[in-house]
Amino acid sequence: MNRKNALAAGVAAALVMGSVSVLATQSTAVADPGVSRSGAGFRAMTADARGEAIRTAERNATAVARELGLDSAERLVAKDVLIDTDGARHVRYDRTYRGLPVIGGDLVVHLAADGAITGSDLSHQGPVRVSGISPKVSAAAASAAAVKHAKHVRNAKAEDSDSSTLVVYAVGETPVLAWRSTVTGTGESGPASREAVIVDADSGAPLDHYELHQSITGTGNGVTSGQVSIETSQVAGGYTLTDTAHGNTIVHDSYNSPQSNPRLYARTFTRTTNSWGNGTASSRESAAVDASYGLAKTWDYFKNSFNRSGIRNDGRGAPAYVHVDNGLLNAFYDDNCFCMFFGDGSSQNANTPVTALDVAGHEMSHGVTAATANLLYSGESGGLNEATSDIFGTMVEFTAANNGDPGDYYIGEKLNMPGGYMRRMDNPSADGNSLSCWTSRAGTVDVHYSSGIGNHFFYLASEGTGAKTIGGRAHNGTTCNNDTFSGIGKEKAAAVWYRALSAYMTSTTNYAGARTATLQAAADLYGTNSQERYIVSKAWAAVGVGTALPDPGNGGGTPTPTPTPTPPSGNALTNGGFEQGTTGWTQSADIITDSTLRPAHGGSRYAWMMGYGAPAVETVSQSNIAVPSTGSPKLTFWLKVSTQEYGLTAYDTLKVKINGTTLATWSNADASASYVQKTVDLSAYKGQTVKLEFAGTEDTYLSTIFLVDDVAIG
Structure with a gap:
């Protein structure tokens, strides 16, 4: 992933025994070319080994935050560690800001086997900062606004009196203080659907909303798996649907507990013999057989294919509940309780339980996504x-x-x-x-x-x-x-x-x-x-x-x-739109890119300059350019400036030079929401052969990104 990030794209560090030291330059995780690796390239880890890897990541969190250039008010919380077969590590962190959870603040740091940071992927680039953490909108007002702005449920109401939580919402370019509220109502997940609504803590304006039950709507044909083998446990007087081979996954009978509290009347399945269900919905055990079988097969798939032990890769099975509510044409995974739930269907599908094999795999995979x-x-x-x-x-x-x-x-x-x-x-x-x-x-x-x-x-x-x-x-x-x-x-x-x-x-x-x-x-x-x-x-x-x-x-x-873009009419430059990569250009670093993390003005490639948040200099240039000898020759290009700086002081700059002479300068003060075309008069160089250079400079604090595309001289 050829890109830059708040790691300063070029600053690598070693995390050894809890310390950090600068080693080399690298902007992303490095592939081992030509090598095919099974298990998605990850090692199998015991629960103890994974726990120790996470504890090591926690010990290094402060040093990592410092190297990433995060704000002093931010903290990293280690979530997971994956280790490649060659010893490289991928450490996933969540972020907090002055103790508040940061939505969109998660990141992954990639390390070589020797501990050198080889790159990172940040959901929000650079540090998170808000002007303060004292909301102008009260929690109660936020809940009321959430009810008003709910989109996924009808007849919405606040889940409870404590349904609003103060957070930093960093999904957009500018982090804001916000309230995350939970509302309930009738929706796709049934009569007790839940929706998260994010509102601005200063204005109450809606920022985002999404369902909390990540569900697949549908049902199965009774016992869709047919006659299968399932793992059970023997207890005094009989057996239970406890699968010790798959993290002690237990399938419960919700006993038609309401969706709002699906464990209210729940009970375990027990039998005096180890034969379960009759293959039809007339037996409550039949749906449980399907669920147990599907969850076991899903566990086996992730284990055998990717060395992943359970949803959270910690060897724990998630409890499952069948026969939830009445007439519930739905199944869902809830990360809040680390549970899976399956309804019995409705008249729309002849009241057949929602326990088919791909449903179980779908729901358990929602848990894997939540854990990654x-x-x-x-x-x-x-x-x-x-x-x-x-x-x-x-x-x-x-x-x-x-x-x-x-x-x-x-x-x-x-x-x-x-x-x-x-x-x-x-x-x-x-x-x-x-x-x-x-x-x-x-x-x-x-x-x-x-x-x-x-x-x-x-x-x-x-x-x-x-x-x-x-x-x-x-x-x-x-x-x-x-x-x-x-x-x-x-x-x-x-x-x-x-x-x-x-x-x-x-x-x-x-x-x-x-x-x-x-x-x-x-x-x-x-x-x-x-x-x-x-x-x-x-x-x-x-x-x-x-x-x-x-x-x-x-x-x-x-x-x-690969289409060859038509250059602007009369363009004296070679590959002015960068669509042929570095053809015609000389770059001081990995500048010309097709990264989708930032937009190109045209095509898919562009020049991404600066964005380190640390002292840096970069150049991209082209020599032997024949400036037209007639008319009024000029340089045109499209520029987009994004910055973390404040005010109109020029801290970070991009200069246009001809033969080493600066003709124009742009800075963080020229930040724009989209690309803006720039023009530089080249009349003084009419008929000459020149060198064009874009030169970027960044100071020690806060980053500015200059995106350049579709350059032409004519």
């Missing part, structure tokens, strides 16, 4: 959250190899739904609602519909294009750009997705960021110039996210021609 990237359940990150569960729920179905429920890329095909399925990964838009291709409205539609973009990508990366029959069902891999290519196989595609989710994605990752993360993951696992990475790029291009990489020329797929 914790993708916010709104906007494009919410679509990625849902897509992740669909992807791994599908993989569980494939790996379970159940003859009664063969693997396919239909979601909920065993559920008794009117259309025969809930979603299709090969053709998401077939349901009439889901998006098959990325559009600018992807962040505004329901997350179950925007998940279609990620689902479509995964199908194409796995299977490629064309018509196929998979699991006895018709599939047709069509694309948004009319491209055709072969896939890399579902196992490799899933490994890429899991590594990207675990090591690179953060809570606010969008689809462009997911492309960057998966390309880095593919490079880690299979090599930078691998066919696998190339196909990943083609699959993203096929759903409208970015462009395909150049064909590495090692077989497979039909290359997508």
Whole structure:
């Protein structure tokens, strides 16, 4: 992921025995080219080893925060550590600011085996600062505003008197003090649906809202798994549905407790014999068998494929509850209680329990997402959250190899739904609602519909294009750009997705960021110039996210021609839009990029200069430019300036130089919300051959980013 960040993109540090020392320059995690690594490249860890790794990360948290240039009021809290097979580590932290949780403050720090920081991925770039932590809006007023602004539930009301929590909301470019409130009402998850609403703590204006039950709506055909083996435990007088082989996962009978308190009447399942259910919904045990089987198969998938031991990678099983509420056509995972819940369906599907195999895999995978990237359940990150569960729920179905429920890329095909399925990964838009291709409205539609973009990508990366029959069902891999290519196989595609989710994605990752993360993951696992990475790029291009990489020329797929942009009329520059990478340009650092973390003005590449928050100098230049000898020659380019500085004092600058002479200067005081075209008169150099240079300088405190694109001399 060729980009800069608040680590100062070039400052690496060693974390050894709790100390930090500057070692080298590197901006991202470094792939081992040409090496294929199983298990998504991660080592298996015991609970004790993982615990010690997290404690080490906690001891180093203050030093890491300092190296990242975070504010003195910020603290890092270690959440998880993943260790690569070569000893490299990926440490995931959450942030607090003056004791308040920071929504969108999570980050991942990447370290080589010797402890050197090789890069980081931050949900919010740079330090978090707000003017104060005393809200102008009271908690009660925030709750009232949350009720007013709720979008996902009807007849909303505050969950309780303490439903509002003061937080720092850092999802946008400028962090703000906010209230996070919980409201309840009737919604997609049933009559007791819950929604989080974020409101500005100074004005009460709404900032964000999202469902708290990350759910899949639907049900199964009674015992959809058929006759299966399940793990139980023997107790005095009989057996219980306690699976000691999978973290002591226990399946309870909710006994129709209300969704608002689904454990109210809950009881354990017990039998004098070790034979459970009768294969129909007439037995309360039948749904429990499906749930126990599905959760065990999901555990096995993550363990066997990625060396992950349970949802939180700590060896603990999450309790599950079947027969929740009455007429509940839903299943959901709740990270607050580390629990999974399954309803009995409704008259819409003949009251069949919501316990199908891919449902269990989907819900348990929501827990894995919460324990890793914790993708916010709104906007494009919410679509990625849902897509992740669909992807791994599908993989569980494939790996379970159940003859009664063969693997396919239909979601909920065993559920008794009117259309025969809930979603299709090969053709998401077939349901009439889901998006098959990325559009600018992807962040505004329901997350179950925007998940279609990620689902479509995964199908194409796995299977490629064309018509196929998979699991006895018709599939047709069509694309948004009319491209055709072969896939890399579902196992490799899933490994890429899991590594990207675990090591690179953060809570606010969008689809462009997911492309960057998966390309880095593919490079880690299979090599930078691998066919696998190339196909990943083609699959993203096929759903409208970015462009395909150049064909590495090692077989497979039909290359997508890389269009050559038409240069501005009369442009004396070579590759003024940077679309051919460094062709024609000389750079002092890794400046010319196609990173999706910042926008290009045109095409996909641009020059990203500065943004370190520390003393730094950078240049990008082109020599032997023939300035026109007639007319009034001029330099034009597009510039976007983003800064953490305050006021109009020029602390950080970008200078335009011709033959070493500065002709124009821009600074942090020229910050703009979008690109602005700049013009520099070159009449003094008419008919000459010159060197053009963009030179950036940054001071010791706070960062400024200068983005340059579409440069022309004519």
